[in-house]
Amino acid sequence: MLKDIIKKFEKIAKILNLSEKVKKRIIEPENILDFKIELNGKIFPAWRVQHNSLLGPYKGGIRFHPKTNLEEIKALAMIMTFKTALMDLPFGGGKGGVRINPKEYSEEELEKISRDYVRFIYQNIGENKDIPAPDMGTNEKIMEIMLNEYEKLTGKKSPATFTGKPIEKGGIVLRKEATGLGGAIITEEIVKKLNWQAKKTKIAIQGFGNVGSYAALYLFEKGFKIIAISDSLSGIFNPEGINIKEAIEYKKAIKYLKGFPGTEEITNQQLLSLKTDILIPAATENVITKNNAKNIKAKIIIELANGPITEAGEKILLKNKKIILPDILANAGGVTVSYFEWQQNKENKIWSKEKVFQELDKKMKNIFNKVWQTSLEEKIDLRTTAYLLAVKKLVEKIKF
Ligand code: NAD
Numbered sequence: 001m002l003k004d005i006i007k008k009f010e011k012i013a014k015i016l017n018l019s020e021k022v023k024k025r026i027i028e029p030e031n032i033l034d035f036k037i038e039l040n041g042k043i044f045p046a047w048r049v050q051h052n053s054l055l056g057p058y059k060g061g062i063r064f065h066p067k068t069n070l071e072e073i074k075a076l077a078m079i080m081t082f083k084t085a086l087m088d089l090p091f092g093g094g095k096g097g098v099r100i101n102p103k104e105y106s107e108e109e110l111e112k113i114s115r116d117y118v119r120f121i122y123q124n125i126g127e128n129k130d131i132p133a134p135d136m137g138t139n140e141k142i143m144e145i146m147l148n149e150y151e152k153l154t155g156k157k158s159p160a161t162f163t164g165k166p167i168e169k170g171g172i173v174l175r176k177e178a179t180g181l182g183g184a185i186i187t188e189e190i191v192k193k194l195n196w197q198a199k200k201t202k203i204a205i206q207g208f209g210n211v212g213s214y215a216a217l218y219l220f221e222k223g224f225k226i227i228a229i230s231d232s233l234s235g236i237f238n239p240e241g242i243n244i245k246e247a248i249e250y251k252k253a254i255k256y257l258k259g260f261p262g263t264e265e266i267t268n269q270q271l272l273s274l275k276t277d278i279l280i281p282a283a284t285e286n287v288i289t290k291n292n293a294k295n296i297k298a299k300i301i302i303e304l305a306n307g308p309i310t311e312a313g314e315k316i317l318l319k320n321k322k323i324i325l326p327d328i329l330a331n332a333g334g335v336t337v338s339y340f341e342w343q344q345n346k347e348n349k350i351w352s353k354e355k356v357f358q359e360l361d362k363k364m365k366n367i368f369n370k371v372w373q374t375s376l377e378e379k380i381d382l383r384t385t386a387y388l389l390a391v392k393k394l395v396e397k398i399k400f
Pocket of ligand 1: 331
């Protein structure tokens with residue numbers, strides 16, 4: 001993963017003819033906190049990577065995952081640097097993690113891990129220094145605990161130091177929905193560009209978790225035909241369209257999508273190669289590879305998951321004239337609303353749902369149109385364009 005992201009950056013560095021010194025300034029993390037947390041005699045490796053602060057305080061989630069490692073955290077931190085730069089947010093990039101399977105531990109044990117984590121990093125974070133958020137395996141409850149520990153240790157109130165908090169602790173409305181919503185807003189924009197009509201546009205979505213389900217719901221409400229959705233167990237398909245509101249209720253009750261009335265069961269592989277206009281991978285990384293890219297029939301692929309297409313897969317897709325909306329743009333709705341939360345806390349205000357939606361809508365459309373236009377002018381694909389704009393912004397700030 002780290003190699004892939006560096007490769008993407010190297011491609012841009014070549015276009016911009018960047019010196020080795022400048023390249024190093026962007027590739028190398030500025031600071032790495034590498035430590036171990038102990039719980040009941042067991043040791044859990046943990047990290048906070050503060051990748052780049054050229055544009056502002058480090059911003060990025062903390063994940064609790066049994067397979068996470070320093071390489072992965074470094075890669076994710078670097079992606080955050082590009083994402084915040086592209087989205088014109090006053091933030092740099094960071095990421096944190098603990099190698100632990102949160103499903104195997106009680107709430108009390110996770111609270112202890114979370115408090116210990118903050119004890120290791122609290123001198124290096126803060127509302128103008130580094131602003132963590134939830135990621136895989138962490139949630140608003142953990143952010144509340146971490147903020148509480150941070151405020152205890154520093155002796156001052158500082159809600160803007162963590163985003164993704166519960167609303168009553170300074171969190172923001174629509175944060176949960178933000179990533180899916182942002183991706184859906186971009187989907188509507190691209191459909192407009194191609195002069196397609198919502199009700200005639202078919203969409204297949206892989207992954208029906210936080211991101212996939214909100215994207216599906218918003219697009220369904222806008223009249224798009226969602227012909228397939230899936231979770232890790234299986235996919236469901238109806239060429240006439242699935243009622244997403246009912247599918248959400250069904251999944252809540254049954255835990256899986258399988259068996260949803262009026263649909264045919266398909267595999268996650270079959271979903272990817274359906275006859276659809278738009279494909280939205282919203283589950284996990286590396287699902288479109290050199291082995292299945294040739295089977296993809298969708299004209300547009302919107303990367304709501306991080307890194308769902310491998311490099312070899314992408315080559316095939318581009319050769320087949322597919323339009324790929326890259327992750328650093330398509331799933332940036334989450335960090336954008338985190339920025340609103342931070343602003344809201346710093347100004348000691350509470351943003352309304354309307355305001356959050358309007359501002360998110362404005363931001364996503366604005367950056368999408370900038371990327372689209374530049375891609376046409378420069379005759380380069382959307383991913384290269386998005387990285388190019390992000391890297392240019394960083395390079396402008398470098399002073400030696
Ligand atoms: P989630 O855990 O809520 O949902 C993931 C969904 O994918 C679930 O429905 C799960 O069953 C399904 N899934 C898991 N593995 C699968 C597989 N191998 N094949 C098919 N389906 C599978 O996670 P999420 O928060 O919705 O995140 C999804 C993706 O979006 C991840 O790549 C994440 O990094 C990315 N992302 C999330 C956010 C956010 O704000 N949550 C922001 C940016 C990017």
